[in-house]
Every structure is written in structure tokens, then in C-alpha cells.
Amino acid sequence: MGDKSLRKKNQILEAAREVFFKRGYRAVTMKDIVEACGISRGGLYLYFANTKELFEEVLDREYRTLQSVLDAPASKNANPGEILLMYLDEQKKEILRKDTLAAARYEYMFENRFSEDGMSAKNHFVKTVKALEQLIADGVAQEWMVCESPKEAAKNIAYTLEGMKAAAQTIGISAKTVDSQIAYIMGTLGMVIK
Amino acid sequence: MGDKSLRKKNQILEAAREVFFKRGYRAVTMKDIVEACGISRGGLYLYFANTKELFEEVLDREYRTLQSVLDAPASKNANPGEILLMYLDEQKKEILRKDTLAAARYEYMFENRFSEDGMSAKNHFVKTVKALEQLIADGVAQEWMVCESPKEAAKNIAYTLEGMKAAAQTIGISAKTVDSQIAYIMGTLGMVIK
Amino acid sequence: MGDKSLRKKNQILEAAREVFFKRGYRAVTMKDIVEACGISRGGLYLYFANTKELFEEVLDREYRTLQSVLDAPASKNANPGEILLMYLDEQKKEILRKDTLAAARYEYMFENRFSEDGMSAKNHFVKTVKALEQLIADGVAQEWMVCESPKEAAKNIAYTLEGMKAAAQTIGISAKTVDSQIAYIMGTLGMVIK
Amino acid sequence: MGDKSLRKKNQILEAAREVFFKRGYRAVTMKDIVEACGISRGGLYLYFANTKELFEEVLDREYRTLQSVLDAPASKNANPGEILLMYLDEQKKEILRKDTLAAARYEYMFENRFSEDGMSAKNHFVKTVKALEQLIADGVAQEWMVCESPKEAAKNIAYTLEGMKAAAQTIGISAKTVDSQIAYIMGTLGMVIK
């Protein structure tokens, strides 16, 4: 695939992200995409066979962008508690951001829940839990935190965040609620937000 | 609407539940329902105008069934901690049950997240949180539990459960994980499962 | 058909007239009629097999009502010119009346233009032309009017009225226009409206 | 829209005209058109959204064709009386032609009598009346005709023609009758057909 093709593909993905954000996953038709990115009907099929394939690439790009933020070694001189707080603040932004693909992602995952396609989401989850567990274990070792089962605590944080994300897309959630949940989580680990 | 009509309506709702469970919300067409309950194309329209209306009634029935379990005064001689545990066990069943409408429910909620139709879900959530808060407050007052902010703890439980429900429908969750999360929750409230 | 049946039939016809007036001929469904007269779906079929049959009876009733007005010997002491004017005034009312079945009648006639069903309309037209011709011939004989070919004059009046009726149902017509056309017609017969 | 598209559109319009002529306006379905012009179901929708849109374009074409005949400067060396006669002869052909859209046009107009869509018909009528009025005024000025109110005479001609057109589609009309009506009209203007 040439350079020109790659640029075109990126154009499509950007326009598609907008469409998926606005209309979710299932409601989106190839026609919608075609209209949104001003490409020809047949032309789109040269790059993507269907909306599923398209969405998967959109999601991939999204994950990569998010991951790069999270993996950044911004934690040089920070203690585990500070790092955890930074992570939770990042998640807060994600929960509350307006132009999220979260709803579309859920739709996609529900649709493909019996197939293998949800694996990348699962891997992402497992990875996150492990990182959190390590963080908490470190926090306990360095006596910043109090926790008997870092593994369960990590999972609990992950599920709580997942629950807030789902709620944000369905029944709604306020910034204040997210804040107080963050404070509560920190509290269960024996830390207090200054 | 006569007695016979009501019976028919119930038949349709039962068949429809099966279809929604199998295929989610959006993928379901009136034709699917028609074929599932051996009624004529036009006949179905005598009872329901579209899949949305149908699904809302299916969901209503579902809520009523669940609610009746929760509202049951099974708590006569139980202390707050025992009641909470019973509630969490009930939720565990719901999280793990195979024939759940959860995925379809999420699809429905995402689809209608900007309209008023999601309100019943929100009310259900708020109600649950209030009940949990009361339970924890009682538990603290009777010195069964330790908790500085019952309100946040209640919300935390609700979001954790929501996160596990969402996870169950997407990346999957094991009974063991649910059990250990229940234990962890009880632990944060200063209780230990025997 | 018993007395009760006849009453029921009349009820249906009255409700049906309203429906045909409001929605024209073709747009009307048996369902519309059923809903308008509060009879059962199957019940309606005991009296009328379809909307065509129904409309024909509604039209028949209408003709009979109109005819009775026109045939009335209101012309005792009137001269032919006065009678003609009276007739034209009657037609003016018909042209301008709001609750006319004219549009539905046209629809019906166009629909059935190749069948025998339009004959009653044709008979009605021929009868009217003959009466007008006689009137004009009398007027000429008694030297109230001037006309070389009463037959053509009569037809001309009939077609002009028909044209105004059609116009009233499509592009609209004002009372003033009808008035001036009546005056013009009288003028062509050498008469002047005082 | 390319050249090929335009040709296709014209093909559709021609096939559609045939269908509308045969079956009127309301009875025509998109399926009828599809079958008549050997196009695919979806293909037709690329050009026309519904039968109304289609019929309006068919009618437009028709009007344009008719108009071009009337606007032709065939009147170089003709006096007003001769022009009027030519016009009436043209109308005679229209009244009597077998493959006319008149019936469908009436159906369409009745159907849309309360909307703005009937306006083009009204404009057409008004335009015709004005042209006739001018013709008669000229005829009177040049002493070919005798008429006290050219405006009313013009309207009378228009309504008479309209009446004959309607009659042709419903109760029928013979060539002889149209001829004698033309003669009568000329007579009322003080002219005699040689």
C-alpha cells in the first residue's frame, strides 16, 4: 500500500471516528461513512470490507493513543499513591469526556461477545489490573498504603471504573460523583486526598 | 383487551425474551419475533408497534421479577451484614446467569441514551444506591460495620456490580472473581465472610 | 333486512359520508369507516363488501337529496329567466359549499371511467341539459331571452358549471368569480341581472 | 448527473407516463413503474423518491410540450378570431385525445388540493385566462368581435374547456359536441365559423 493510500486510509478513519462517536456502532452504515468522508461508495470497499473492520481499526488507533498517554514515564519522582491518583484522574477525564467512543465500543463488544474479537479488550483489562496490583503492592511495601489483597483491590478499582464508564454512557454521571468515588477508593487504601 | 389477548401477549413476550437474549436488542427484527412465536406478521402489530415497545415491556417484566426478589422481607432475623451478603449473592447470580438480558439492555440504553426512555434504569440505580446506603448506615450504627461515608460506599458497590455486569457481557468474568470481589467489598466494610 | 338493520345501515352511511368528504374516495379504507362509525370490522362487511359499494350508496343518497331540491316546483309564478337564475344560484351554493363530496366523486368517476358505473352521472348530466334547454327555449318563445341554439347554450352552461366545480376542488374559485360568471351567462342570453 | 443518467431518467419518465395514463395517479405504485421500465427496485429510487415526485416531473414535461405548442408564433398573419379558433382546435385535440394524463392529473390535484403543490396548475390557468382576455380585447378593438367584458368571456371559455375536459374523463364527450361548443363560443363573441 503506497503512501497516498495510507493517507487516504487515515482520512477515512478520522471521518469514521466522528461518525461512530455520533451514531454508535450498529447504527452506522457504509453509506454514512461514504457521505462523511467524501469518498466514493466503491472506493471505501477498497480499504474496508464492512463497518466491523472499520470500527476495529478506529478502536485500535484509539487504544494506541490512550496507551501512549498511560505508558508515559511521568512517574519519575512520584510515589505509588501519587501515581495511582494521576491514573485515576486520567480515567476521570476518560469517563467524562464528551467525544468518547465508549458507547460505540460497548455496542461493538456486546455484538461480538461470543467471538474472539473481544480479546484485545480483555488483554487491555488484564494488563491494567496487573499494573494497578503492582502499584498497590509497591505502595504497601513502602508503607504509603494499607491493603491486605492488592490483587482484589486492583480488580475492584478496575470494575468500579468500568461501572462508571458504563453509567456515563447510559444513566449519566457527574464530575462530583467521579471525584468522590476516587476519594473513596483512595480511602479504602488508607490514603487521604489532600 | 380480553383474557385471551392477555395470554397471547404474554406468549409473545416470552418468545421475544428468548429472541432478545439470543440476538441482543438492535439486531432483532419484527420478523424474528414473528417467527419465534408462530404468529402472523400483521398479528404481532396488533400487540406491539415495534421492537422498542416490545423490548420495553420485556424489560419491565424482568425488572418486576427481580424487584420482587429484592423487596421480599427475607430479612426478618438478619443483621445488616447478612442482608448485604444476601443481596450480593443475588447479584452474583444475575452477573453470572447465562440467559441474561444484560447485553440487550445495554444496547437499548446506549441507543436511547439521549432520550427520556433511560430514566427507568436511572431510577432503578438511584433506588438501589439509597437502599444500600441505609443498610450500611444501619450496619455502622449497630457496630457490625466500619465505614466513614456510607453514601460513597454504597455507590462504590453499585458501580462495582455494574462494572462486573458489563464485563460479564464483554470480556467475561468467572464465578471465583465475583466471589473474591464480594469478599473484598465486605472487607472494606470491616466484615469478614465466614 | 329488518328495521334495525336499516337503521344501522343509515348510521354507517352517515359516518361514511363524513369520511369520504374528509379524505376523498381512494384514500378511504374500510378501517377508516369502521373507526368512524364504531361498528365492528366484520360487522361492516355484512352491509358493504368494499369502499366502492359504500361510496356508491353514499352518492346515491346525495343525488336524491340534491334532486329533491332541484325538482321542487318553486317556479310557480316565476318566468324562465328567474327560474334559470334560481338554478344558477343553487349551483353556486353547490360549487362553493365546504362539505361537498365533489372531490371524492371525481376521484370515483376517474377510477371507474371505463366501467358502467359512471352511467348515473351521465344520466344526471343529460337530464340537466334537457331541462336547461327547455327553459331557454321557453325564455326565447316568451321573448325574455335571445338565443339561436338553446341546445348549445344549455350544454355551455352545464360545462361551465362543471368546469367551475372542478376548479373549486383543485385550483380554487371565489364567490365573486362565480357571481360574475353567472352574470356573464345571463348576459349571453340577452338578460341582465338587476 | 451525467449524460447517461439523464437518458435513463428520460426513459423512466416515458415508461412512467404510460403507466400513469393507464392506471391514473393514486393506483400507481413504485413497483408498477419498476416493472414498466425494466429497472431494479432500488435503482428507481436513485432518480425519484416516490410516485408524487415522479408524476410531477411527468406533468412538467407534459406542460412544457403543450406550452411550446401554444407559445409558437403561428399567429403571424392571423387575426384574433383566427388565433382563438386555432387555440380552441388545439384544446379540442387535448380534450379528445386517447392517451391523455387528464384523469391522473385530476387525481393528483384532488389529492394535493390543500397543499402548495397545486399552484403550478393554478398559474397555468391564470396565464391562459390572461392570454385569452388579451386576444378578445384585441378582437373587439379591431372590430372582429363583440364583447362587453372580455375578462368574463375569457374565464367563461376557460371554465367551459375545463368542464369538457372533466366530462371527457368521466361521462364522456363526442367530437361533435366539442365542435358545436366551439361554434357556440365563437358565436357568443359575434363570430361565425365558416
Next chain:
DNA sequence: CATGAATGAGAGTTCATTCAT
């Protein structure tokens, strides 16, 4: 590579008509 007209399957919906009660 790129285009966009064309296809046809299939969804939603309505209605005349029937028939067991």
C-alpha cells in the same frame, strides 16, 4: 486505483378480508 449507478434482499408497516366464537 477510483467511481457511482445498479442490484435485490429484506425491514417495517398497512389493510382487505376471513372466521371461530
Next chain:
DNA sequence: GATGAATGAACTCTCATTCAT
């Protein structure tokens, strides 16, 4: 006679997908 639930054919319209240019 009277009811109204049930039927199934038919209609409108949309969309993923193909294919000649």
C-alpha cells in the same frame, strides 16, 4: 346477526455489495 383477532399479500424504502467504465 355481530364481533374483533388473525392472516398474509402488497407496498414503501434502505443498504450492503457488485461491476462496468
